[in-house]
Amino acid sequence: MGYATDSAGGIMTTEYIALRGDLTILDALKKVKQIGPKTEVIETIFVLNEKKELVGTADLRDLLLAPEEHQLYEITDKNMIFVHPEVDQEEVALLVSKYDLKAIPVVNKKNALLGIVTVDDIIDVIVEEQTEDMLRLGGVNEEDRVDSPLLTSVRKRLPWLFVNLATAFLASFTVGLFEDVIAQVVALAAAMPIVAGMGGNAGTQSLSVVIRSIALGELDLKRDWKLIFKEASLGMINGAATGIVTGLILYMKYGNPYLGLIIFVAMIGNLVIAGFFGFLIPLVLKSIGTDPALASAIFLTTATDVFGFFLFLGLAKTFLNFLI
Known part of the structure; x- marks a missing residue:
């Protein structure tokens, strides 16, 4: 309870099996039988040294198959993944998902084992974080519910x-x-x-893909900034495809080929802008410490509306003599 509720320390459990590595396999099995019924995870044994520092993990399967006279150290996997208690729960979830862990140990600065975060807790974290991101994309506070009091919903949504x-x-x-x-x-x-x-629709597509990649730890602005050109190119292709259809429909309706040509060019331009900002906005927000899901949609729709109107009407003004 001394840690933040959304941190590794806040969601960890102290119901685990931790044994000294110098125990024999036989003694370790006796300890597992004794402690196991009281723990949440039995298939992973956390191995400590004489200073009670975490040095690795041992699998129950290996423990059952190993010779009884061997030491626990001999079947210990020292390539372990661990977190400190202050780490955000979303980062913990990413590590568990990335390395397919059943449980991840939480250690302090002296490498002493404080607790473990189990996969069932991680599932709860993933659901909570995804729900929060989905609501924030819609400009709704995660505390707002369908059955919330009227004034509470007003206070959460109106700003x-x-x-x-x-x-x-x-x-x-x-x-x-x-x-x-x-x-x-x-x-x-x-x-x-x-x-x-x-x-707006094209930008939302880019935004959704980027925010998901950020949430999964797959995307970083400093490392992957060149991918912005891929999103811009995608916008150009999609803009050209939808622009041709739109231009032809407007030509058939109003009988003016220049109107069709102008909207064709404007569609390409605005979808390129949508891809550019849909990729860049959430990454920039993340780099300055702001939740990408919280404000991305507002900035994106502003960019696509303002630039889209300006581009389309600017072209119309330039070629006004051909439209009248």
Whole structure:
């Protein structure tokens, strides 16, 4: 209870088997029979030296098969994975998942065994962390529930709605810069949401993949920044594919090939922007110590709306004579 609830120390259990490595296999088996019924994990034995420092682990299967006169040290695996009690539970879950561990030991700075985190606790952590990320992507606090009191839900959700409102005004201001263009070509008003909406959807795809990779420990800004070009290239290809379809539909509806061409170019540009920001935003937020799931969606939709509107309407203004 002296550790944070979301740390390795907070979720560890002290119900484990730890034996001196200089015990014989026969004596170790007697200890396992004596201690085993009281422990949560019996198949992994944690091996200590004479200073009570953790030196490795032994598997119960190896213990049963080894000659009785051998020492426990002889079947000890010294290539162990361990964590300190202050480590965040999400990092512990990543290690257990990565190395397929049944339990991971928690040690202090002197390498003394404090407890273990078992795989069933890790499952609870994974569910909790994924639920938290999913809610935060939607701008909802993880404490908010369907049956929460009305005022509690208002207090948890309203601040993010005000943030979204501010970004919506930014997009509205961008559109307002081109009011004269929209007044002359009304078809632009019908086409604008397509560009912004497709950019938002494409960006959300990139965002979801990146946040998942961050959560699994697979992605790092310093190491993997070049992958941003892959996301931008993906945006270019997807933008071209969807832009051709959109351009043809608008051409058939309004009979103006230039309108189709403009939305084709704008779609490519906005999906490239969506891929760029969808990849970069969560990584930058993580690098400055902010939860990537907490604010990524707001920044992303702002970028795709503002740049999408500006690009589409800017092109329309440039080629206005061909649209009238």
